[in-house]
Amino acid sequence: MDVITADKLTKRFGDFVAVDQISFSVKQGEIFGFLGANGAGKTTAMRMLTGLSRPTSGQAQVAGFDIYRDVEKIKRRIGYMSQKFSLYEDLTVSENIEFYGGVYGIKARDLRLKTSQLLSELGLQEVARTLVGSLPLGWKQKLAFSVAIMHDPALVFLDEPTGGVDPITRRQFWEMIYQAADRGVTIFVTTHYMDEAEYCDRISMMANGRIAALGTPQELREQFQAPDMNAIFLKIARGSQTA
Amino acid sequence: MRTIFFLLRKEFRQIFRHRVLLMLIFVMPIIQLIILANAADYEVRNILLHVIDHDLSPTSYRLVNHFQGSPHFILTSTSFNPQRGIDAINADKADLVLEIPAQFERRLLRENSAQLHLNINAINGVKAGLAQGYANNIIRNFNQDIRAEWLGLAAPPQPGRIAITYSNWFNPEMAYSAFMVPGILVMLVTLVGMFLSGINIVKEKEIGTIEQINVTPIRKSQFIIGKLLPFWIIGLVELAIGLGVGKLIFDIPMVGNLGLVFLFAAIYMLVVLGIGLLVSTITETQQQAMFISWFFLIVFILMSGLFTPIESMPLWAQRITWFNPIAYFVEVNRLILLKGSSFMDIRPHLGAMVAFAFTINGLAVWNYRKRS
Amino acid sequence: MRQLRIVILKEFYHILRDSRTLLILFGLPLVQILLFGFAITNEIKGAKMAVVDASGDDISREMVQRLTASDYFIYQGRAGSREEVLHLFREGKIKMALFIPPNLQRDFYHGEATEIQLLADATDPNTATTLVNYATAIINDYQLEKLDAQDAPFQIKTELTMRYNPLLKSVYLFVPGVMTVILMLVSAMMTSIALTREKELGTMEVLLVSPLQPPFIIIGKVIPYFILGMVNATLIVTLGVLVFGMPVQGSWLLLGAETILFILTSLALGILISTRTDSQQVAMMMSLMALMLPTIILSGFIFPIESMPRPLQLLSNIIPAKWFIIILRNIMLKGVGFDFVWRETLILFGMFSFFTLLSIRNFKTRLA
Numbered sequence: 001m002d003v004i005t006a007d008k009l010t011k012r013f014g015d016f017v018a019v020d021q022i023s024f025s026v027k028q029g030e031i032f033g034f035l036g037a038n039g040a041g042k043t044t045a046m047r048m049l050t051g052l053s054r055p056t057s058g059q060a061q062v063a064g065f066d067i068y069r070d071v072e073k074i075k076r077r078i079g080y081m082s083q084k085f086s087l088y089e090d091l092t093v094s095e096n097i098e099f100y101g102g103v104y105g106i107k108a109r110d111l112r113l114k115t116s117q118l119l120s121e122l123g124l125q126e127v128a129r130t131l132v133g134s135l136p137l138g139w140k141q142k143l144a145f146s147v148a149i150m151h152d153p154a155l156v157f158l159d160e161p162t163g164g165v166d167p168i169t170r171r172q173f174w175e176m177i178y179q180a181a182d183r184g185v186t187i188f189v190t191t192h193y194m195d196e197a198e199y200c201d202r203i204s205m206m207a208n209g210r211i212a213a214l215g216t217p218q219e220l221r222e223q224f225q226a227p228d229m230n231a232i233f234l235k236i237a238r239g240s241q242t243a
Numbered sequence: 244m245r246t247i248f249f250l251l252r253k254e255f256r257q258i259f260r261h262r263v264l265l266m267l268i269f270v271m272p273i274i275q276l277i278i279l280a281n282a283a284d285y286e287v288r289n290i291l292l293h294v295i296d297h298d299l300s301p302t303s304y305r306l307v308n309h310f311q312g313s314p315h316f317i318l319t320s321t322s323f324n325p326q327r328g329i330d331a332i333n334a335d336k337a338d339l340v341l342e343i344p345a346q347f348e349r350r351l352l353r354e355n356s357a358q359l360h361l362n363i364n365a366i367n368g369v370k371a372g373l374a375q376g377y378a379n380n381i382i383r384n385f386n387q388d389i390r391a392e393w394l395g396l397a398a399p400p401q402p403g404r405i406a407i408t409y410s411n412w413f414n415p416e417m418a419y420s421a422f423m424v425p426g427i428l429v430m431l432v433t434l435v436g437m438f439l440s441g442i443n444i445v446k447e448k449e450i451g452t453i454e455q456i457n458v459t460p461i462r463k464s465q466f467i468i469g470k471l472l473p474f475w476i477i478g479l480v481e482l483a484i485g486l487g488v489g490k491l492i493f494d495i496p497m498v499g500n501l502g503l504v505f506l507f508a509a510i511y512m513l514v515v516l517g518i519g520l521l522v523s524t525i526t527e528t529q530q531q532a533m534f535i536s537w538f539f540l541i542v543f544i545l546m547s548g549l550f551t552p553i554e555s556m557p558l559w560a561q562r563i564t565w566f567n568p569i570a571y572f573v574e575v576n577r578l579i580l581l582k583g584s585s586f587m588d589i590r591p592h593l594g595a596m597v598a599f600a601f602t603i604n605g606l607a608v609w610n611y612r613k614r615s
Numbered sequence: 616m617r618q619l620r621i622v623i624l625k626e627f628y629h630i631l632r633d634s635r636t637l638l639i640l641f642g643l644p645l646v647q648i649l650l651f652g653f654a655i656t657n658e659i660k661g662a663k664m665a666v667v668d669a670s671g672d673d674i675s676r677e678m679v680q681r682l683t684a685s686d687y688f689i690y691q692g693r694a695g696s697r698e699e700v701l702h703l704f705r706e707g708k709i710k711m712a713l714f715i716p717p718n719l720q721r722d723f724y725h726g727e728a729t730e731i732q733l734l735a736d737a738t739d740p741n742t743a744t745t746l747v748n749y750a751t752a753i754i755n756d757y758q759l760e761k762l763d764a765q766d767a768p769f770q771i772k773t774e775l776t777m778r779y780n781p782l783l784k785s786v787y788l789f790v791p792g793v794m795t796v797i798l799m800l801v802s803a804m805m806t807s808i809a810l811t812r813e814k815e816l817g818t819m820e821v822l823l824v825s826p827l828q829p830p831f832i833i834i835g836k837v838i839p840y841f842i843l844g845m846v847n848a849t850l851i852v853t854l855g856v857l858v859f860g861m862p863v864q865g866s867w868l869l870l871g872a873e874t875i876l877f878i879l880t881s882l883a884l885g886i887l888i889s890t891r892t893d894s895q896q897v898a899m900m901m902s903l904m905a906l907m908l909p910t911i912i913l914s915g916f917i918f919p920i921e922s923m924p925r926p927l928q929l930l931s932n933i934i935p936a937k938w939f940i941i942i943l944r945n946i947m948l949k950g951v952g953f954d955f956v957w958r959e960t961l962i963l964f965g966m967f968s969f970f971t972l973l974s975i976r977n978f979k980t981r982l983a
Contacts, residue, residue: 050458072460080458084451090257102249103459131260157458263900271904282912284922285657285741332778333951335941356770363776366948367919368783369657369745375775376748383755386771393769405723406730407754409747411737412704422739526635530808533899534639542646545655550917552742554661554689554710560654574707581738584705 002061003028003155003186004049009058011044018044020209021058026202028154031177031187033200035229037237041209042190043159049188050080050157063154076104079148079156079185083163087144089133093124096132097147104151118146138169142176149180156180158189162196174199194229203229205236212236246461250469254443258473268439268477272431273488279427280493283550284419287373292316293328293337300348302389306359309385310341315377332364339363339374352393413498413581420493425576426549428485432478432508433515433543433569438536440474440519445532448523463611471516478512479505498583507575507589510596514568517603524610543569568599618827622835626809630839640805640843644797644851651789652859658785659745662710663691665703672720674761678731679713681757687749700734710736711746723761779864779948790855791943792916794848795877795936799910802844802878804902806837806885811898814889829978837882844878864950873946873956876963877939883970884935890977910936938962 004026011019019041026032036042047053049062051071060067063077080086087096094115101111119125122142132140141161149156158177162170174196181187189200197203198217205213205220213220213236217229224232258264292310296303310316316339320331328340340362350357361378365371414421447453456466482505489495519536526532545551546560547569553561564570575592578584586593630637664682668675683690691709694700700712714732716722722729733750735743780787813819813836822832852870855861863870888901912918913927914936920928931937938959945951945959953960 052457075460082454086455090260099249099253103246103461282918282923282927286922333949333955351769355768358772358774360774365777365780365783367788368785390769407751408730409733411735411743414737417740419740531635534636538639538643545650551655551657555656555658556654577738578707582705588705
């Protein structure tokens, strides 16, 4: 079953075409990497899929709902973790969990259970009453991810989730992503760490608002005859400049 | 409803965790109220008097005595040189110089009329006007006294005189604080509502959490309500505290129905919060929100009749105040608290406020939608 | 020197790029001066008045006409009873009511005692007192005229000189105050925010490790605000003089020198605040609460200091704005020379030195 299907999705800002007729689909339980240089249009595409921005034309369905008509229904079924840090620094760890849990309509009894479960999984029981602002960045990101999937969404969008995080924490973070994917949560992740692209089931690379490459890492290596993602990325980037 | 509950709980937690913010909300306004209500006093007492008496006659001496006996004047210095009088004004040691010419008594007796000279520092025109009024009253009364005395029994039959009495309604003790406190309360409630609500929303934009909120099932209307309701409540609590302080410290009269005050305040706060929301839609950083709010607040407050009377303004400026919500609440608060005006009395004000609430919030929400 | 110029230029770019703030910086003084000049006045006039006239004869009608012919009163209408008057007060429709007893004309000409009553809305005591004074004076004048009492014996006449402001314009009172508040805003508030922003963003560190000398960094950052302050001061004085005919009786040179001293004092305050905090938010709040409000409330700008209770009068002494406003009024309106403002000047200079020394000390301890 496809969790996302996009068909000729387009976004224009005046004369500028930020996203130019992209079509792709994402299967349930898949880890889908969304790559591209800065300004290639990946953030805009993601904003359209999460309902933050209205497409200029084209069709798309997310979690089985139309992104024009059923934005509110989509919002209940997706999680989102943004590039900017998305928890409230002046609330404690458990207050943040309660807030987002409550907002997604988790029942009070379930919420208490979930909170303690989540804290113990992350090993954050000790700091449950600490303000999030005083936690190290790596912990914050892990917490933000856990909060984003707390309401068991069908699909979670991660916008450069590991920016500025040390390599060890990045590893741990990807382990969390795999665990979530094993439970059937679809992961839609943007990143500019090319080594992380290798962790994905499938990736798409955007350039100039179009999808320049789409497939499993293995397929792309063969298609572009390159040893790793970095080389593919450079090829596409150069190609887009000459084009 | 549950969503709004969670939003409200989050807002209150954030506000109560922020010590500086709490100070700004609850401590500063009280301090401001106490200082402002004491400082904002236009009552003119203690007009400093310099006397130049060239005559030195019993009559001139009596006139000076009349001035000294008045509660409004304080004799600070005397001299025999007009230049010294001007120097005293220049050095702010005198507000009014009374110059009695030589031969004053003689002329009054022989020529039936004599002239005095008053020299007033008019930089503060209001004070100068009052000083002139008080001085003229003293001189007129003095004139009548001596006329009656000197004519004695030889007085011709006096023509009928219309006596003028006056009484001061609603504030017989003439306490300035009774006038200022209701107005200052409006200003404080407005400050809290407009600044904090606007800045609070912009803050979520600035640190990026608003993106996160936008992808959750929280509807925009719920978000706005969740943001504004806390400040609506805080504003009304603030008003209650302020009224308490006004009663305890300044003993301001509360003739009218307090429920009516709160009814009006409840609608007024909607207008103020709507303005805060509007400011948040046109700014990106807290600093900008702060400056823009400050700019409009200054203009609104100056044009509100809080410190200077509206009816003294030129007609066009008075028309502008029809669109100033602060002006309505300042007036209504004074009407209800000091004069005991009823619901029927303030109906036009209430109607205007409801209209403001709809217009401003409609505009703010429309702008908010358009920008996101 | 070249390095200093670069810092100054950089700061100017910051200022000129932020159009919203720039608009406020120049819009606010403009709007305030125009408001104070054209709209806001603390004079009392145009008070609405209701009349309860039980006589309805020529004398009573003429008397009311006299009152409403003046600028001070506007005839709102007749009222039938005290209750009706009370109602008008409660609706906020009138400020004063005049009660005329029956048979005013007859009593007046027959020399019988009669009494008219003024009821003033004393919620604003100042307005009430002033209106009663005006009304009393007008009615008394009217009586004298009617009785042809001009040649009554033993007349004392008064000749009046309103010094410095013969037309009693309130804008003369307010221009110095507006100038002071704006200079405080530009020099102290903006400077403290600009300096803390640099700290908050971490760019201050970059400057400090550069070959620039720390004093030059501060001076370079501050000079643009000094210039902005001067431009604003010039703008305000020019508007005051050209649009409102505000006089500058004294020496322009002295006025300029004193303005520079006050701007320097404000800048020193701004720097001092920035040495105490790293957050723009806190700098803003400190400037607003500790500088702007006292400058508006306790400086004598709007409320006369001599009417305040003793503790506030004492407090007003530590507010630089108070002294600057006195200096401005003395130079512009009274036209006096340095011998009348040397004390205030000395106090301002003392404050300037104190704030500067304190900032330098704070700055050093931070670096150490």
